[in-house]
Amino acid sequence: MQRTTLNELVKILDRFQQGDRKLLEEGRLKAAMILSDPIQTYRLMEKSRNASPEANKNETRVTAAKALDIIGKSSGIDTKGVRRTLEQLGQKLTMIRVSRIITRLNRQGLIEKTEEKGYHWKLK
DSSP states (O other): OHHHHHHHHHHHHHHHHTTOHHHHHHHHHHHHHHHTOHHHHHHHHHHHHHHOTTTTHHHHHHHHHHHHHHHHHSTTEEHHHHHHHHHHTTOOOOHHHHHHHHHHHHHTTSEEEOSSSSSEEEEO
């Protein structure tokens, strides 16, 4: 499946590189459809922002500090619990983004895994 998807992507990129008029027109129409729908535009922008660690470097530091505080107050909390708590505090993040923040805190030696099964965290 990945090979098929990759092959399709390469074909599209080749067509784009060659200036395929049909492909470019399809792209313009799709872009116009997305931009004419404010809800879809908002969702795509939000999805992109949430998935990009570069989009909010300063915010990531603040979020990491909040995650550290959450782990300190709830020793043994798992990654999903950290994500839920951040969401309750108004920060809706993807699981991948929360995992990256927690991994960074672990690598910095600020937290460590507990003895419990799975990814449960405590302050070091």
